[in-house]
Amino acid sequence: MSGYFHGRHDCGRLLRAVAPGCRNQDASMLSEACRDVLKVSLQEVERYAECVGSTQTRMLAGASLMGPATPGHQRTAPDVIESIRFVGLAEEYDLSVCLFHSMFGGACKSVEFQNMRPGPRRQKSKVYDVSMSAKVESSLRSDTITYDAARRRFWRDVKQHNVTGASCAMMCSQPPELFGREAAP
16 A cells, blocks of 8 residues: 555645655656755654645545544544455565465566666665654554554465465566575576
8 A cells, every 4th residue: 555646635845845846756756856855854754744644544445635534434444454355565575476476376477576666775864763753653643553454464364375485485486586596507
């Protein structure tokens, strides 16, 4: 799930304030005009979290993307997660691809494991820890609950379908370096 959709909310004004020459459409953030986006202050992160908070929860509940999630949205989103056929996690991308093939069949293709939209390589900020901001945590609380429901569903499906690194190495043999395999000599 992604809580950010270009042009679907009014966070563009925040982008213009931080990096005036950067356009929403420049998703790669590699242009010179967008470099300042990577140097935002905690206050700017808090304003952005306020702007996008509850987006995942509201999308899954079938509501508009703007505004806070209601208790009804918060009850509906986990039910929707349970009703959809597949849930994958970005931070477990390779395992998600393997789980998908385990559930629905088909051969894994090496292209499924390629990064089609690479972004700038950067270290985590050492200036502040976003998790320490109560305002950010409060703004994202609904989406955190929704994400936790998705994470529980994902790991339950992994267990139910017996998906492991070893089973993925057998099922998804290309590219060979995935799941601890080495290329054939």
